[in-house]
Amino acid sequence: MKKVACFLLLCLVFLPLQAQDRLSFSVEMEAGGGFGNGPRFVASPQFVAQYEWGNGFKVGAGTGIRYAKPCYYVSYRNGAESREYCDEVDVPIFLRATYGNGSLYSLYACLDAGYSIGGLFIMEGIFTTREHSYNGLFLEPQVGWITGEHSAFVLGILLQQSTFRKIVSNRTGDIISRSSSTQKTLTPALTLRYCFTF
Helix, strand or coil: CHHHHHHHHHHHHCCCHHHHHHEEEEEEEEEEEECCCCCCCEEEEEEEEEEEEECCEEEEEEEECEEECCEEEEEEECCEEEEEECEEEEEEEEEEEEECCCCCCCEEEEEEEEEEEEEEEEECCEEECCCCCCCEEEEEEEEEEECCCCEEEEEEEEEEEEEEEEEEEEEECCEEEEEEEEEEEEEEEEEEEEEEEC
């Protein structure tokens, strides 16, 4: 998946010169927060290249650097729930499909699908070698609003593959029961992105 995404990104960058009028680029800044077992916070500057196929369809690829504070530990103790979060920096690589007429003050829809490569894991202010919690496959369906000739705002739901440890413990009298498992699932985050297109 990583190699395919990199190859497609390179193909978009090196399209023939006669196709440049159909090629667009955008610099974007995304921020958001999770719910459920999603991250407490996520922020990412991104760069995207897209090619216009016609009839409002565009396809492209992008990459960025993402800082996230994902949940890596969920504890249920006698019905009380608590979560612990860590800091991670990773590199998302994705393909993007967009549909919209591109006119000023109009809505459009897009879908990002890709893979996030784990980079740095930070806990209590130091870098560690622990396995990353917030990396792997992701999907992000989005709805955007074109607000100017070069700008747009986009609302999306990021569904990022995430790994966290789940511990359930119950105490009944003098008896304590405890179970532990590792969960790997798509965790949700609501995101807002500003795009500058050129």
